[in-house]
Amino acid sequence: MAESNPLPLEGVRIAEITVVWAGPHVTQILAEWGADVIRVEPITHVQPYSRGGERVQSREVARRAAESGVLTGAYPDNDPGEDPWNRNNAFNAHSRNKRSMACDIMLPEGREAFLKLIEKVDVLIENNVPVTIERAGITYDVLKEINPRLIMLRMPAYGLEGPYKNYRGFGTHVEGMIGHHWLRGYPDGSPDETGEAFTADALAGVMGAFAVTSALLKRHETGVGQQIEMPLAEAFLPALGEWILDYTMNGRVAEPQGNLHRNRAPHSVFPTQGEDQWIAIDVATDEEFRALCDVLGTPELLADERFQTAVARKQHEGPLNEAVSEATRSWVNDDLFHRLQAAGVTAGSVHNEAALMQSPQLLDRGFFEDLTIEGVGTHTYPGIMTKWANTPNHLRTPPVKLGQHNEEIYIDLLGYSREEYDSLVKRGLVGTTYSEELVPRTWLPKQEQ
Amino acid sequence: MAQLFDGLKVLELAGHAAGPFAGKLFADYGADVIKVEPPEGDTARHEGPFKDDIPDPETSALFLHLNTHKKSVTLDVTTEEGRKILRRLIDQADIVLESYRPGQLAEWGLSYDELSKDHPDLVLASITPFGQSGPWRDYRGSEITLQALGGPMHLNGSAYREPLKSGGYVAQYHCGIATAYACVAARFRVAMGGKGDHIDQAIYEAQAGFRDRRTVYTTGYSYTGFVAKRQPPGSRVAMGPRPTADGYANIYAGGTKHFFAALDLIGRPDLKEHPDATKNIVAYGEEFAAEAEGSWMAWLIQRDKRTAVAETQEIGLLGGAILTTEDLITDEHYRSRGVWDTVEHPKAGTYEGPGRPLILSGTPRQAPQRAPLLGEHNAEVYGALGLSDDLERLRSEGVI
Numbered sequence: 001m002a003e004s005n006p007l008p009l010e011g012v013r014i015a016e017i018t019v020v021w022a023g024p025h026v027t028q029i030l031a032e033w034g035a036d037v038i039r040v041e042p043i044t045h046v047q048p049y050s051r052g053g054e055r056v057q058s059r060e061v062a063r064r065a066a067e068s069g070v071l072t073g074a075y076p077d078n079d080p081g082e083d084p085w086n087r088n089n090a091f092n093a094h095s096r097n098k099r100s101m102a103c104d105i106m107l108p109e110g111r112e113a114f115l116k117l118i119e120k121v122d123v124l125i126e127n128n129v130p131v132t133i134e135r136a137g138i139t140y141d142v143l144k145e146i147n148p149r150l151i152m153l154r155m156p157a158y159g160l161e162g163p164y165k166n167y168r169g170f171g172t173h174v175e176g177m178i179g180h181h182w183l184r185g186y187p188d189g190s191p192d193e194t195g196e197a198f199t200a201d202a203l204a205g206v207m208g209a210f211a212v213t214s215a216l217l218k219r220h221e222t223g224v225g226q227q228i229e230m231p232l233a234e235a236f237l238p239a240l241g242e243w244i245l246d247y248t249m250n251g252r253v254a255e256p257q258g259n260l261h262r263n264r265a266p267h268s269v270f271p272t273q274g275e276d277q278w279i280a281i282d283v284a285t286d287e288e289f290r291a292l293c294d295v296l297g298t299p300e301l302l303a304d305e306r307f308q309t310a311v312a313r314k315q316h317e318g319p320l321n322e323a324v325s326e327a328t329r330s331w332v333n334d335d336l337f338h339r340l341q342a343a344g345v346t347a348g349s350v351h352n353e354a355a356l357m358q359s360p361q362l363l364d365r366g367f368f369e370d371l372t373i374e375g376v377g378t379h380t381y382p383g384i385m386t387k388w389a390n391t392p393n394h395l396r397t398p399p400v401k402l403g404q405h406n407e408e409i410y411i412d413l414l415g416y417s418r419e420e421y422d423s424l425v426k427r428g429l430v431g432t433t434y435s436e437e438l439v440p441r442t443w444l445p446k447q448e449q
Numbered sequence: 450m451a452q453l454f455d456g457l458k459v460l461e462l463a464g465h466a467a468g469p470f471a472g473k474l475f476a477d478y479g480a481d482v483i484k485v486e487p488p489e490g491d492t493a494r495h496e497g498p499f500k501d502d503i504p505d506p507e508t509s510a511l512f513l514h515l516n517t518h519k520k521s522v523t524l525d526v527t528t529e530e531g532r533k534i535l536r537r538l539i540d541q542a543d544i545v546l547e548s549y550r551p552g553q554l555a556e557w558g559l560s561y562d563e564l565s566k567d568h569p570d571l572v573l574a575s576i577t578p579f580g581q582s583g584p585w586r587d588y589r590g591s592e593i594t595l596q597a598l599g600g601p602m603h604l605n606g607s608a609y610r611e612p613l614k615s616g617g618y619v620a621q622y623h624c625g626i627a628t629a630y631a632c633v634a635a636r637f638r639v640a641m642g643g644k645g646d647h648i649d650q651a652i653y654e655a656q657a658g659f660r661d662r663r664t665v666y667t668t669g670y671s672y673t674g675f676v677a678k679r680q681p682p683g684s685r686v687a688m689g690p691r692p693t694a695d696g697y698a699n700i701y702a703g704g705t706k707h708f709f710a711a712l713d714l715i716g717r718p719d720l721k722e723h724p725d726a727t728k729n730i731v732a733y734g735e736e737f738a739a740e741a742e743g744s745w746m747a748w749l750i751q752r753d754k755r756t757a758v759a760e761t762q763e764i765g766l767l768g769g770a771i772l773t774t775e776d777l778i779t780d781e782h783y784r785s786r787g788v789w790d791t792v793e794h795p796k797a798g799t800y801e802g803p804g805r806p807l808i809l810s811g812t813p814r815q816a817p818q819r820a821p822l823l824g825e826h827n828a829e830v831y832g833a834l835g836l837s838d839d840l841e842r843l844r845s846e847g848v849i
Contacts (some may be wrong), residue, residue, distance in 0.1 A: 092666045093667075183617065201660045202660040234806055356598075357667060
């Protein structure tokens with residue numbers, strides 16, 4: 001029954017004044033399911049860590065960073081080009097299906113346009129430090145007078161109240177402040193070896209989309225909007241519930257867990273042939289342990305009295321993991337993965353980006369999609385993380401350029417006259433680029449000749 | 450008080466963490482969630498950590514946390530009578546969450562096409578490791594293996610050591626939220642006059658779409674042809690996790706726009722004059738890097754982690770302390786915000802747990818309510834189906 005239904009959020013219009021990773025991820029997911037998302041972004045100052053408009057790297061530095069495995073601010077062919085803010089991977093990974101209007105809410109003209117926009121949208125999403133929204137005078141109390149149906153999602157790092165209210169941080173700082181960084185460390189190492197994770201941004205993305213859509217459903221019944229406060233820290237805390245309860249019920253402070261599991265062993269990653277090749281293996285039952293030993297050809301482990309039961313294996317997991325590592329080391333990673341799965345062992349290769357993008361499973365399900373940005377080129381992008389059997393869905397439009405939809409939004413949606421619009425452009429308030437004064441083109445190669 | 454999901458009926462056939470977390474989000478905000486457990490109970494009941502470390506299906510913290518505000522019934526769906534009862538429960542639901550292996554429901558005659566024939570509003574969400582289709586559809590998956598295949602695991606940890614998984618069950622929790630979002634979106638379409646749907650949520654695909662580096666770096670790979678790699682500890686000058694007097698803090702000073710303010714703060718204003726001071730952090734020379742890093746470390750080690758963060762927040766640095774669960778529960782910020790729910794449970798006693806992820810101005814969340822005992826609501830739920838007279842028989846035949 002391959003009938004096709006409309007996308008669920010068709011007809012919902014959303015404005016975003018979001019920065020960095022978490023806020024734009026919420027709108028990414030809402031846009032994927034049909035919402036018309038308008039990104040409100042200034043051209044009169046650079047939003048830090050958002051489009052990568054600040055501290056633009058030269059071609060050489062960009063290439064060096066990518067080569068050393070740092071991809072936080074990468075460009076196509078490592079070339080920042082003349083408009084690096086339209087070429088940044090961190091931005092372009094979320095900005096498909098969106099529209100962009102240039103508007104600085106801190107300036108009077110921008111505020112006027114923004115308030116007109118608020119009349120036309122169902123939802124406003126922001127993830128700034130609370131004081132920024134207060135200074136801009138666009139708190140929910142103000143905006144609901146203009147649009148009582150407005151749903152406003154606020155995503156501060158730690159909350160609209162409390163001692164950490166205006167603390168600034170990224171996902172990795174939030175993961176520290178809620179106990180995740182500590183929990184996921186090497187059991188025999190220190191947190192500076194753990195690296196930085198942005199789990200908070202990923203969780204906030206889906207939680208924010210859930211919150212907004214739930215409020216839309218409620219509004220359908222009540223006719224009025226509401227404010228949703230969703231601190232990144234508090235959207236993440238429930239994901240650590242069992243560790244928190246272990247403290248409040250038993251007084252046990254969780255130690256760094258690394259790849260260990262509470263009850264199961266082996267439960268870790270094991271080396272295979274080649275450089276930095278690993279496979280995760282997770283054995284729960286005696287039957288699975290038998291299957292593991294069969295595939296690895298290690299009858300001696302099966303016979304070892306230390307490894308006879310799940311409890312015993314957990315008790316002796318140090319020597320067990322060492323023995324399994326010895327056995328996996330000579331395997332070709334992919335062979336071992338499929339052999340173990342065929343034998344009924346829960347196993348999964350540790351895949352980098354290249355391996356993920358060649359995953360037969362993801363390719364079969366059409367997860368990755370190609371998009372073409374004019375002047376930037378055609379590239380493959382991660383797609384939509386959920387499938388609906390009767391609502392086929394694809395990425396619709398490429399990552400949005402700075403101010404790409406200025407005209408249609410100001411004139412068609414907000415009702416500015418051509419003269420008013422032209423005046424905003426002339427005064428440098430609306431446009432599609434940052435000025436030379438604001439962003440000196442230091443990364444461009446010196447003109448030859 | 451009006452709740453976000455007043456009147457919404459959710460049937461939870463899903464076990465362990467992902468599906469139950471989706472169910473919890475609905476239940477905590479007012480939906481009527483019936484959890485159907487096998488006679489021995491959800492696997493989360495057997496996992497722990499247990500109250501006083503004594504295994505008991507009623508005191509597993511994982512279960513207690515994930516199943517607040519729900520009703521529990523037991524049902525052996527491997528029996529034909531069990532499946533007949535299941536069908537009746539499904540027919541009354543707006544949303545069904547299930548985590549059987551792909552194809553299981555269809556084998557029982559309970560495919561989405563069948564279930565939705567007279568119930569086009571139905572939203573059925575199937576949560577599996579790899580999804581309902583594809584060559585790996587029947588492969589086994591678990592938290593660590595799905596993080597390995599789908600998520601950013603290859604980037605967690607040190608360049609000199611093995612990759613590390615993210616904490617606890619974050620892949621499953623994340624997948625649960627993604628599922629809850631899809632279900633609400635489908636219900637929104639129903640409210641607007643459209644139809645329900647069969648949602649196919651793979652934990653693997655949720656990991657592939659994970660904003661924690663995964664989507665950013667696959668785009669980066671697609672742009673540059675280079676893969677991301679685990680980095681050596683401390684490779685960025687005065688930036689990232691470092692020891693403090695009482696633990697660790699992760700503060701960004703080096704290379705940021707507030708670096709000069711940081712040099713003032715740590716008593717090294719002289720370094721601002723150094724020719725490297727204005728360079729990109731990756732371009733610092735060895736001598737400058739050693740001076741800045743040494744002074745930064747020395748400053749940090751004289752302070753408690755939260756003090757170091759407070760002082761550096763004052764000058765605009767991004768940062769956070771690396772807290773343990775004990776630090777977290779006793780932290781003044783979270784306590785002052787009322788983050789912790791106090792829950793009373795007949796077997797696990799009184800304990801605190803993380804409360805709301807969302808604070809809603811129009812529909813404030815109801816008071817906390819403990820997770821149900823196994824089959825606690827059999828009489829109520831089956832009674833409502835008109836099965837009161839059959840309860841004894843069903844019990845003795847092991848159906849419930």
